[in-house]
Amino acid sequence: MRGKMMSTPLTITEIMLYATRLYHDTEVISITSDEGVHRSTYKNVFERANQVAHALRRLGVKPGDRIATLAWNDHRHLELYYGVSCSGLVLHTVNPRLFSEQLAYIFSHANDQVIFFDPMFLPLLEGLADELSSVKAFVALTSKEKMPESSSLDIYCYEELLAQDDSPFSWPELEETTASALCYTSGTTGNPKGVLYDHRSTVLHAYGSCMAGVLGLSHNDVVMPVVPMFHVNAWGTPYSCPIAGSKIVLPGPKMGDGETLHSLIENEGVTIALGVPTVWLALLAYLKDTGKTIGTLNRTVVGGSACPISIMEEFEKLHGVYTHHAWGMTEMSPLGTVNTLIPSMDKLEESDRNKVRAKQGRAPFGVDMKIVDDEGKDLPHDGVAFGDLKVRGWWVADAYYGEDDNSETHDQEGWFSTGDVATIDQQGFLNITDRTKDVIKSGGEWISSIELENIAVAHPDVAEAAVIGIDDEKWGERPHLIVVCVEGADPVQGSILSSFKGKVADWWIPDSMNIVDSIPHTATGKISKATLREQHSKGLFE
Ligand code: ADP
Numbered sequence: 001m002r003g004k005m006m007s008t009p010l011t012i013t014e015i016m017l018y019a020t021r022l023y024h025d026t027e028v029i030s031i032t033s034d035e036g037v038h039r040s041t042y043k044n045v046f047e048r049a050n051q052v053a054h055a056l057r058r059l060g061v062k063p064g065d066r067i068a069t070l071a072w073n074d075h076r077h078l079e080l081y082y083g084v085s086c087s088g089l090v091l092h093t094v095n096p097r098l099f100s101e102q103l104a105y106i107f108s109h110a111n112d113q114v115i116f117f118d119p120m121f122l123p124l125l126e127g128l129a130d131e132l133s134s135v136k137a138f139v140a141l142t143s144k145e146k147m148p149e150s151s152s153l154d155i156y157c158y159e160e161l162l163a164q165d166d167s168p169f170s171w172p173e174l175e176e177t178t179a180s181a182l183c184y185t186s187g188t189t190g191n192p193k194g195v196l197y198d199h200r201s202t203v204l205h206a207y208g209s210c211m212a213g214v215l216g217l218s219h220n221d222v223v224m225p226v227v228p229m230f231h232v233n234a235w236g237t238p239y240s241c242p243i244a245g246s247k248i249v250l251p252g253p254k255m256g257d258g259e260t261l262h263s264l265i266e267n268e269g270v271t272i273a274l275g276v277p278t279v280w281l282a283l284l285a286y287l288k289d290t291g292k293t294i295g296t297l298n299r300t301v302v303g304g305s306a307c308p309i310s311i312m313e314e315f316e317k318l319h320g321v322y323t324h325h326a327w328g329m330t331e332m333s334p335l336g337t338v339n340t341l342i343p344s345m346d347k348l349e350e351s352d353r354n355k356v357r358a359k360q361g362r363a364p365f366g367v368d369m370k371i372v373d374d375e376g377k378d379l380p381h382d383g384v385a386f387g388d389l390k391v392r393g394w395w396v397a398d399a400y401y402g403e404d405d406n407s408e409t410h411d412q413e414g415w416f417s418t419g420d421v422a423t424i425d426q427q428g429f430l431n432i433t434d435r436t437k438d439v440i441k442s443g444g445e446w447i448s449s450i451e452l453e454n455i456a457v458a459h460p461d462v463a464e465a466a467v468i469g470i471d472d473e474k475w476g477e478r479p480h481l482i483v484v485c486v487e488g489a490d491p492v493q494g495s496i497l498s499s500f501k502g503k504v505a506d507w508w509i510p511d512s513m514n515i516v517d518s519i520p521h522t523a524t525g526k527i528s529k530a531t532l533r534e535q536h537s538k539g540l541f542e
Pocket of ligand 1: 184185186302303304305306307325326327328329330331334360418419420432434435522524526
């Protein structure tokens with residue numbers, strides 16, 4: 001028997017209409033590349049999203065067309081998030097940090113019809129001009145006065161396009177499974193892969209992430225996503241903040257700048273900020289150098305790569321800021337787990353609490369996780385057994401964009417292989433030990449590179465650390481440590497290696513190490529272990 005309840009579709013349009021009714025005055029603050037700090041409200045943003053929809057219609061795009069953005073976290077990008085998706089088009093956010101060959105591949109694979117770009121990225125687009133044959137229109141995200149000149153591309157001005165029609169747009173009634181946004185991930189092999197979100201998955205992800213114990217957002221919060229809107233939708237905050245009524249503070253091109261982050265926190269009263277560990281290192285270093293404080297900030301959410309406990313301790317002890325470790329991936333919209341301690345842990349000794357806090361946390365309702373062995377058999381959730389992590393849920397991708405066959409990544413029951421190796425404990429806390437492709441196997445046993453890296457960065461002289469497996473005749477592989485030191489430090493290698501003693505089994509301790517000037521990162525800010533392994537095998541560190 002069917003129930004007798006309404007089946008109103010879950011659409012991003014509903015988020016926009018809801019926030020327009022309830023939170024129209026709530027502020028949206030941005031740093032823009034052309035006019036510094038910009039102050040607006042959800043009302044302004046959604047009115048202009050309406051104008052975006054008119055402009056796109058005039059440009060002649062059809063429902064389902066992909067509309068690309070090459071833009072920072074700012075109000076114009078937020079307008080596009082709603083103007084594009086709510087008019088039945090697909091917002092394709094593109095990461096400007098990718099190599100030009102990857103960008104050319106992505107634009108052509110997505111068959112983008114329009115590219116909205118921050119003027120800063122004009123040279124990048126001009127360099128790709130020959131490869132952008134599908135693109136009907138290039139739109140610079142700026143005003144008439146600030147329009148850049150181009151000898152190779154015809155460009156429209158965003159503000160001029162918007163000014164042409166501000167009559168109410170008649171938003172289409174979309175099915176909830178209509179595609180809303182597209183984001184490419186590096187994937188484990190081959191070309192980047194597109195994750196095609198839909199309205200339903202986006203609403204459920206935003207709804208779930210507002211919950212207490214997840215991001216716990218409310219209308220009392222001022223949220224600063226220092227995670228890019230050009231990669232995995234700034235962890236869904238452009239959708240969750242209007243649902244919760246949180247003021248949103250968007251740092252534009254200044255995401256890695258400790259001084260700007262500090263002034264935004266202080267001036268706008270930021271209560272919760274989200275970002276990858278390196279962003280917080282920049283802010284904490286700035287606070288240390290200047291002696292400044294961050295009085296309003298209560299919480300940070302740190303993910304994207306493992307967050308060392310040293311970052312959490314510095315935030316908590318020096319600034320009274322609580323850190324939630326989180327894990328996720330593009331294919332998961334991205335939220336997979338968030339670390340919020342449960343009441344039974346209140347009485348734990350600090351060192352035991354820290355052990356739990358270093359884990360990536362628990363899955364919210366809507367995400368299901370399991371770990372399996374090499375044969376695909378389920379492993380126990382005992383915090384000890386580790387295996388391939390698989391997930392399933394309302395906001396997990398079912399297949400990649402343009403691919404019908406998902407058998408390489410999904411099993412017959414629909415579980416998606418994350419490419420991560422993890423343990424899960426009895427209370428459901430996930431602990432990522434490695435990426436499958438980075439696993440170190442010594443004498444047939446796995447060694448967690450993440451755990452070793454966390455110990456290394458706790459050493460006062462170490463700024464960043466990576467552990468890779470190197471070939472070994474006797475053991476198959478042995479861990480090798482590579483570190484970047486903090487400025488001015490000149491430690492002896494022995495002091496860093498001996499800091500592992502007593503913290504892990506002796507046979508886990510790296511036998512060798514190199515101190516280098518910098519560690520290579522991928523376009524999404526993760527340590528590129530493939531590059532490190534290649535550099536090491538070519539003897540580049542000798
Ligand atoms: P890519 O960087 O390959 O494009 P994503 O941005 O989707 O892909 O990154 C997802 C991956 O990042 C996860 O599968 C995991 O390996 C890693 N990751 C994310 N958060 C954490 C975390 N808190 N700890 C360890 N690894 C993490």
